[in-house]
Amino acid sequence: MATISLKITPKFVSTHRNQNFYRYSASNSVFYGKSVVDSKKKSFLYSFSADETHRNLFQQLHAANTSRKIKSQSQSFDVVIIGAGIIGLTVARQFLIGSDLSVAIVDAAVPCAGATGAGQGYIWRINKHPGTEKWDLASRSHELWGNLAESLQHRGMDPLQTIGWMKTGSLLVGKTEDESILLERKVKQLCDAGVGAEFLSNQELLLKEPSLELGKEGTAAFLPDDCQLDAQRAVAVIEKDNRRFASKGRYAEFYHEPATYLLRSSSTGGVDAVQTSKNTIFSKKAVVMAAGCWSGSLMHDLIKSSSSELDIPVKPRKGHLLVIENFKSFKLNHALMEVGYVNHQSASLQSTASDAGPLYDAQTTSVSMTATMDTSGNLVLGSSRELVGFNTEIDESIINRIWQRAAEFFPALREKSLDELKKSREVRVGLRPYMPDGKPVIGPVPGWSNFYVAAGHEGEGLTLALGTAEMIVDMVLGNPGKVDPEPYAVNRCCK
Numbered sequence: 036m037a038t039i040s041l042k043i044t045p046k047f048v049s050t051h052r053n054q055n056f057y058r059y060s061a062s063n064s065v066f067y068g069k070s071v072v073d074s075k076k077k078s079f080l081y082s083f084s085a086d087e088t089h090r091n092l093f094q095q096l097h098a099a100n101t102s103r104k105i106k107s108q109s110q111s112f113d114v115v116i117i118g119a120g121i122i123g124l125t126v127a128r129q130f131l132i133g134s135d136l137s138v139a140i141v142d143a144a145v146p147c148a149g150a151t152g153a154g155q156g157y158i159w160r161i162n163k164h165p166g167t168e169k170w171d172l173a174s175r176s177h178e179l180w181g182n183l184a185e186s187l188q189h190r191g192m193d194p195l196q197t198i199g200w201m202k203t204g205s206l207l208v209g210k211t212e213d214e215s216i217l218l219e220r221k222v223k224q225l226c227d228a229g230v231g232a233e234f235l236s237n238q239e240l241l242l243k244e245p246s247l248e249l250g251k252e253g254t255a256a257f258l259p260d261d262c263q264l265d266a267q268r269a270v271a272v273i274e275k276d277n278r279r280f281a282s283k284g285r286y287a288e289f290y291h292e293p294a295t296y297l298l299r300s301s302s303t304g305g306v307d308a309v310q311t312s313k314n315t316i317f318s319k320k321a322v323v324m325a326a327g328c329w330s331g332s333l334m335h336d337l338i339k340s341s342s343s344e345l346d347i348p349v350k351p352r353k354g355h356l357l358v359i360e361n362f363k364s365f366k367l368n369h370a371l372m373e374v375g376y377v378n379h380q381s382a383s384l385q386s387t388a389s390d391a392g393p394l395y396d397a398q399t400t401s402v403s404m405t406a407t408m409d410t411s412g413n414l415v416l417g418s419s420r421e422l423v424g425f426n427t428e429i430d431e432s433i434i435n436r437i438w439q440r441a442a443e444f445f446p447a448l449r450e451k452s453l454d455e456l457k458k459s460r461e462v463r464v465g466l467r468p469y470m471p472d473g474k475p476v477i478g479p480v481p482g483w484s485n486f487y488v489a490a491g492h493e494g495e496g497l498t499l500a501l502g503t504a505e506m507i508v509d510m511v512l513g514n515p516g517k518v519d520p521e522p523y524a525v526n527r528c529c530k
C-alpha cells in the first residue's frame with residue numbers, strides 16, 4: 036500500500052451551497068477539497084493535475100484510494116459528460132430535452148467550483164465582431180438564452196428571480212477620440228449585420244448612465260438586445276431541470292468524483308467507460324469532455340496510453356471579480372465594459388495584428404473595467420486576466436487595481452476606500468479556459484469514434500454555452516447543425 040505523508044495547510048477558496056472549498060498544500064503541490072476533511076483518512080475529494088508533480092502525487096493518491104478498497108460500482112448511460120460547469124450542464128440539458136438518451140454528468144467537485152461560479156453573467160454580442168467565425172455561434176447562443184428565459188416565463192417562473200435574467204442592454208464605453216472612432220465603426224458593423232446598435236454621444240450617454248464620467252471625448256456603443264444573468268442561479272435552475280429526468284432513469288450526477296481514466300474499446304476504438312474515483316460509468320453513445328481549463332491536462336492524462344498526438348492547449352486564465360454588496364452610492368441601468376477589454380480578451384500568446392486597437396500580449400496581467408448591478412443590488416466590478424497556472428488565491432493587489440480602474444470611470448467610487456468596504460465585499464476568482472487561438476474547441480476527437488470535446492471558451496462560456504451544447508448534441512445525433520462547426524474542430528489541436 037502506498038504511504039503518503041502530507042503536510043496539510045488549508046486555504047479558503049470559495050463557498051457554494053453552504054460548503055466551504057479549500058485548497059491544500061502538500062509538499063509543493065496543491066489539492067482541492069471540501070471543508071469536511073477526515074484528517075485520519077486524509078480523504079481528499081479531488082485533485083487537479085497542473086504539472087508532472089501534481090500528476091505523480093495524484094496517481095499516488097489514486098493508488099492509495101484504490102488500496103483502501105473504495106467501493107467501485109458500474110453503471111451505464113448513453114452519454115457521459117466530464118465536467119459540470121456551464122458547458123457540461125447545458126450539454127446535459129440539451130441531450131435531455133432534445134433526445135431520449137440518458138445522461139450521466141461527472142465532476143471533480145460541484146458546478147460552480149470552476150470558472151462558471153465566478154462569471155459576471157454577460158450574455159453579450161456587442162464585444163463580438165459580425166462576420167467573424169464566432170459571431171454565428173454567439174448569435175445562436177444569444178437566441179437560445181432568450182428562448183430559455185421565455186420558457187421559464189411560460190412555466191410560471193420569473194426569469195429575473197430564477198436566473199437573474201435582465202435585458203439591460205450593453206454599453207461599450209471609450210474615453211479617447213481613437214476609441215470613439217472604433218466604437219462608431221463597431222456600431223456600423225452591427226447595424227450592417229442587422230443588429231440594432233446605437234452610437235451614443237457624451238450627452239446621450241450621461242442620460243443613460245448619470246454616474247459615469249468619461250471626459251469630453253467619451254462615447255459609447257449601445258446594444259439594447261444584450262442581456263445578463265446570474266451564473267450561479269442559472270446553474271441552479273439548469274441542474275434542477277436536468278434532475279427532473281432522474282426519476283425516469285435518464286439522468287444522474289456524480290459530483291466529487293474526478294474522472295481518472297477512460298476505458299477504451301479495443302474493437303471500436305471508442306470510449307467504453309469513464310472511470311471516476313468511485314465508479315465505472317459505461318457509455319453507450321458518447322463521452323463529452325467539458326472540464327473547462329482542466330480539459331487539456333485531463334485529456335493528456337486520460338489518453339496518454341494511446342498513440343494519439345492530440346494536445347488541447349487550453350490554459351487557465353485567472354480572473355478576479357469584486358462584488359460590493361447592497362451598493363447604495365449610485366445605480367447602474369445597464370451592463371458596462373470599457374472598449375479596451377475586447378483587446379485584452381482576444382490577446383493571443385503571440386500578439387497578432389488586430390484592427391480593433393493596440394496590441395496586447397496575453398502573458399501580461401491586465402485589468403479592464405466591467406461594471407454591472409445584479410438583481411440583489413450588488414455592484415459587480417471586473418475584471419482581471421492573468422496566466423499564472425491553476426492558482427486561485429485572492430490577490431489583493433489585483434482587487435485594488437480593479438477598484439482603481441472602476442474609479443476612473445465612476446467618480447463616486449473615489450470618495451470611498453476599498454478598506455471601508457471590506458465587510459460588504461465579496462471576491463470571486465475563476466480560471467477561464469483560455470485557448471491561444473481565441474476559439475473554443477468543440478467536436479469529435481479524431482481517432483476516437485465516440486469521444487467529443489467542448490472546452491476553451493475563455494471569457495465567453497456563459498454567452499456561448501447554449502450554442503455549444505446544441506452543436507455537440509447535433510453532432511452526436513447526426514442532425515444538421517445550425518452553426519458551422521469547422522472553426523472549432525478538434526483536429527486543429529493534432530500535432
Ligand SMILES: Cc1cc2nc3c(=O)[nH]c(=O)nc-3n(C[C@H](O)[C@H](O)[C@H](O)COP(=O)(O)OP(=O)(O)OC[C@H]3O[C@@H](n4cnc5c(N)ncnc54)[C@H](O)[C@@H]3O)c2cc1C
Pocket residue numbers: 083117118119120121122123141142143144145146147148149150151152153154155156157158292293294295325326327328329333353354355356417418419463464465466467468489490491492493494495496497498499
Ligand atoms: C471573472 C470572470 C468573469 C466572467 N464573466 C463572464 C461573462 O460575463 N460572460 C461570459 O460569457 N463568460 C464569462 N466568464 C467566462 C465563463 O465563466 C467561462 O467561460 C465558463 O464558466 C467556462 O465554463 P466551463 O464549463 O467550460 O468550465 P468550468 O466552469 O471551469 O467547469 C469545469 C468543471 O470541470 C470540473 N473538473 C475538473 N477536473 C475534472 C475531472 N478530473 N473530472 C471531472 N470533472 C473535472 C471542474 O470541477 C469544473 O466544475 C467569466 C469568467 C471569469 C473568471
